[in-house]
Amino acid sequence: MNIGLKEENIKNVSGALNNYLADLYVLVTKTKNYHWNMKGQHFYTYHKMLQEHYEALDEAVDEVAERIVMLGETAIGTLKEFSKKSVLKETPGEELSEKKMIQNLVKDHEQMIKGLRESIVLCQENKDEGSADLLVGQLKFHEKTAWMLRSSLEK
Numbered sequence: 427m428n429i430g431l432k433e434e435n436i437k438n439v440s441g442a443l444n445n446y447l448a449d450l451y452v453l454v455t456k457t458k459n460y461h462w463n464m465k466g467q468h469f470y471t472y473h474k475m476l477q478e479h480y481e482a483l484d485e486a487v488d489e490v491a492e493r494i495v496m497l498g499e500t501a502i503g504t505l506k507e508f509s510k511k512s513v514l515k516e517t518p519g520e521e522l523s524e525k526k527m528i529q530n531l532v533k534d535h536e537q538m539i540k541g542l543r544e545s546i547v548l549c550q551e552n553k554d555e556g557s558a559d560l561l562v563g564q565l566k567f568h569e570k571t572a573w574m575l576r577s578s579l580e581k
């Protein structure tokens with residue numbers, strides 16, 4: 427492959443992309459979990475909204491994984507690695523109120539936004555504008571999604 431990136435650049439970028447992929451995978455799982463198990467007076471609204479979110483997250487999973495492979499590297503593809511690499515916390519076995527679920531999702535999207543800001547700079551420092559562009563798109567998606575979730579909590 428000869429696309430003007432050094433091996434070292436590709437290693438750095440694909441490392442950041444794999445970390446983001448792990449976070450995406452955990453978040454898509456958590457969003458589906460809440461979509462299924464949420465109870466409360468806003469069930470239908472949240473159920474529908476969370477479906478939109480996990481569908482977008484699922485698409486992003488595929489896009490990020492395929493970009494890693496396009497760069498000649500291996501995309502993580504096991505639940506063990508996703509869960510080990512992700513910075514997002516899961517709470518198995520806990521029964522959560524609908525409000526707590528939405529608050530958790532806001533926190534997760536916000537955490538991913540902060541991580542993405544750093545990864546975007548890393549991609550640019552490694553001269554990979556294509557990956558930076560992909561992550562900028564994702565940054566905007568998480569910002570918008572965090573806003574929607576946050577706004578739905580206001581009285």
Ligand SMILES: [Fe+2]
Nearest residue numbers: 461462473477
């Ligand atoms: Fe569903």
